Amino acid sequence: MATVDELKERIAQLEVELAKEREKTGGNVAGARKKIDQMSSEVVDSNPYSRLMALKRMGIVDNYERIRDFTVAVVGVGGVGSVTAEMLTRCGIGKLLLFDYDKVELANMNRLFFQPYQAGMSKVQAAEKTLRDINPDVQFETHNYNITTVDNFQHFMDRISHGNLKGDGSVDLVLSCVDNFEARMAINTACNELEQNWIESGVSENAVSGHIQLIKPGETACFACAPPLVVAENIDEKTLKREGVCAASLPTTMGVVAGLLVQNTLKYLLGFGSVTHYLGYSALQDFFPTMSMKPNPACDDSFCGKRQEEFQRKEALRPKTVEVVKEEEIVHESNDWGISLVDESSVDDLKTQPAPELASGLSYAYDKPDETTKDSDEVVADTDQSLDELMAQMKSL
């Protein structure tokens, strides 16, 4: 065991080495560039923004420089999130907030962005370093924790609502690039409560389909409004081998989904083109279903309900421009046989809550109502025992 003095000496030694290393790489060494105050549209080799500013000259985007005023939070810095963050960094976004609790592993190397030497570093830390080198104009804020636990969730909400460039307001958009249902639901809960618009993204566990979905609390369906959507892959589930693995992944599908996600983000922030509410991708069929989904009035998330009411109130106040399309009434001169049109839907058809209309090729991961448990099943009885007593009883079993 080394003594405290020995350890102190070692620390001092390492600090000197670290300072030397920093001197070598930090500041204005060849390779890294200085910060740029104003985006220029001058077309010269040394201007990293010239091709982006050209979007303005070509009439695609009105005012590209505005990109510097925006803050985007990327939750999950894995196969999709890291590429998303890199694209936004290269586009010159104002500020990025990165959330992830994972470390870089060699098993991630089939995906883009991270490099083998970064194995063992936290994903957010490794990403920040690479991204800062690519574009020092972007501000970064990183958080290395799991957002779904009680302790971290409050902090997560606080950063979403106060994390903009000036630190006095909410971020402009949250991008969900997580790989599990629990984290998506946590983001959904936070965004419904904070009235924060966000885009959900995902790649299927078999790596051959993906989707993005824009969620505006109250206006479009939230993530809890309906069971998760599945893009048809036309694979027979029985032939799909799941033996011995949890998930597959391809850099291609993840790159495509990250591209769709950032494209929609740019259109949303800079106001060009049409912003999609849902866009699916099936790699096997080259199929891209798209649609809009209204929120579910019976959504389980109480804040979603609240946002829906607010949105409807706002909509009601908006002056309406209703186009009246006159339909010509069809009059049959004679109907000797007494033929009339009858609605085909039976009473049974109307029993279940009609699901929001889905585009063809999309389905829900499962149907919501179920007969698994019956009302007659045993339910916990009321008890006079206190929680402490119950805990003690459990311990003594």
Place this chain on the structure above:
Amino acid sequence: MVDAATRKTLSNIPLLKTKAGPRDKDLWPSRLKEEYQSLIQYVNNNKESDNDWFRLESNKDGTRWFGKCWHVHELLKYEFEIEFDIPVTYPQTAPEIAIPELDGKTAKMYRGGKICLTDHFKPLWAKNVPKFGIGHAMALGLGPWLAVEIPDLISKGLVLYKEKEENGASK
């Protein structure tokens, strides 16, 4: 929808009533009491039917759980430490049960040793919010996982039988 075996397992675990997660300051204590009641009865039922296979306890707030589970294979009893957090979105999302000591030994695990649940479990849970609780996650999530994975890990030599500690920490 659900097979007979699942229904039988379910009938041993009382259902819960209160829909509340750890962020619902007012209702969470009631939910937590129900969780304990349901678990106590489930464990007692297991003992009676000579199928006692886990113990759990939580921190004071009931947000973090830990304990042990056992799996018997060819007359030998294998013991594993288990742990999980109650997510902020509970009970809409199920707890993610982890066996950290098996992390890296099987592909049917996510980082940190979280067990990879079947496609069947999560929909089943989602359809039974808020009636399912921790006991149901153990019975329908962890139980089947152990039954499939542990014999496989033993056959591959990745899980070895441990003799009881000398001092006879007998259970």
